[in-house]
Amino acid sequence: MQPLSAEEPVLNACPESPLFTRHLGNPILTRKNWPYPINSVLNAGVTLLPDGDTLLLCRVEDRSGLSHLCSARSANGIDHWRIDTKPTMPPSPTDFPEEIWGIEDPRITYVPELGQYVIAYVAYGRSGPGVALALTKDFIHFERYGLIMPPEDKDACLLPRRIDGHWALIHRTVSGAAANMWISYSDDLLHWGGHKPILEARYGGWWDANKIGLSAPPVETPQGWLVLYHGVKLNVAGAIYRLGLALFDLNAPDYCVKRGEEWVFDPEEPYERHGDVNNVIFPCGYTLAADGDTIRLYYGAADTSIAMATASVKELLEWLDKHS
Numbered sequence: 424m425q426p427l428s429a430e431e432p433v434l435n436a437c438p439e440s441p442l443f444t445r446h447l448g449n450p451i452l453t454r455k456n457w458p459y460p461i462n463s464v465l466n467a468g469v470t471l472l473p474d475g476d477t478l479l480l481c482r483v484e485d486r487s488g489l490s491h492l493c494s495a496r497s498a499n500g501i502d503h504w505r506i507d508t509k510p511t512m513p514p515s516p517t518d519f520p521e522e523i524w525g526i527e528d529p530r531i532t533y534v535p536e537l538g539q540y541v542i543a544y545v546a547y548g549r550s551g552p553g554v555a556l557a558l559t560k561d562f563i564h565f566e567r568y569g570l571i572m573p574p575e576d577k578d579a580c581l582l583p584r585r586i587d588g589h590w591a592l593i594h595r596t597v598s599g600a601a602a603n604m605w606i607s608y609s610d611d612l613l614h615w616g617g618h619k620p621i622l623e624a625r626y627g628g629w630w631d632a633n634k635i636g637l638s639a640p641p642v643e644t645p646q647g648w649l650v651l652y653h654g655v656k657l658n659v660a661g662a663i664y665r666l667g668l669a670l671f672d673l674n675a676p677d678y679c680v681k682r683g684e685e686w687v688f689d690p691e692e693p694y695e696r697h698g699d700v701n702n703v704i705f706p707c708g709y710t711l712a713a714d715g716d717t718i719r720l721y722y723g724a725a726d727t728s729i730a731m732a733t734a735s736v737k738e739l740l741e742w743l744d745k746h747s
């Protein structure tokens with residue numbers, strides 16, 4: 424695999440979010456880049472392919488308002504994107520009626536035991552959004568496993584290896600006013616049980632009150648699974664989507680070891696503050712550079728475009744030590 428350079432020139436470090444450095448060319452993908460007419464491109468699943476290309480499996484909202492997934496590949500992960508000329512993974516409502524209103528927000532996990540990528544995505548159907556799985560080796564052919572978590576559930580990601588012999592899925596269940604993060608286990612990726620809440624939204628005026636959810640797939644570190652999660656603060660003007668950090672035990676990912684109190688990344692730039700949905704940063708994936716420390720976080724900006732920011736895993740962990 425061709426390593427990514429950790430020294431890519433990125434600028435625009437923000438004093439308010441010193442842990443993240445936005446790419447100067449943000450947003451890196453907009454509807455203007457698309458080879459067919461669309462409304463917006465956002466919330467992409469991310470992976471590094473064996474040939475070194477960065478692959479973004481983008482959520483694309485078409486001009487009917489419904490979403491599908493479309494691949495964009497780039498050698499440097501920043502520009503010269505090669506975008507599929509038609510939807511890579513359109514919804515398939517005939518066989519999967521839970522996809523009748525589209526598919527959204529994929530998170531990609533490469534699973535060495537399966538030799539495949541597992542995509543956890545939102546299937547939007549008449550009962551609301553639920554979690555569906557699809558497996559692929561090449562992002563051309565997809566094997567759908569169908570709905571694995573019924574509505575209302577989203578923000579899901581499979582861990583890359585078994586925990587105590589079982590596959591583990593982090594997801595976000597909504598029940599009443601509470602939207603909290605859960606973990607569930609399976610032996611075959613189809614039938615799930617052992618459901619446990621792992622991180623709950625706070626209450627009152629907190630930045631992550633009432634509604635939280637997994638952002639990018641957890642980063643496996645010697646200290647534990649480093650989880651970036653989004654918190655949604657509701658105010659009279661609408662919602663603000665921000666990012667926070669938590670650390671979970673490596674062998675018991677239902678156990679939260681640390682949780683940061685303040686957010687670490689929030690909408691500040693015009694392309695994050697203004698768009699189809701204002702004040703949203705929504706990452707669904709990252710790549711890790713060859714130095715094993717630099718992550719490039721790809722995020723939907725204001726539900727309109729895709730932007731990128733870099734961060735150091737070491738610095739995120741150090742911040743958590745001081746702020747949890």
Ligand code: BMA
Nearest residue numbers: 466527528700703705723726
């Ligand atoms: C969430 C998801 C995301 C979206 C965000 C902000 O609930 O639907 O796809 O980016 O809201 O609108």
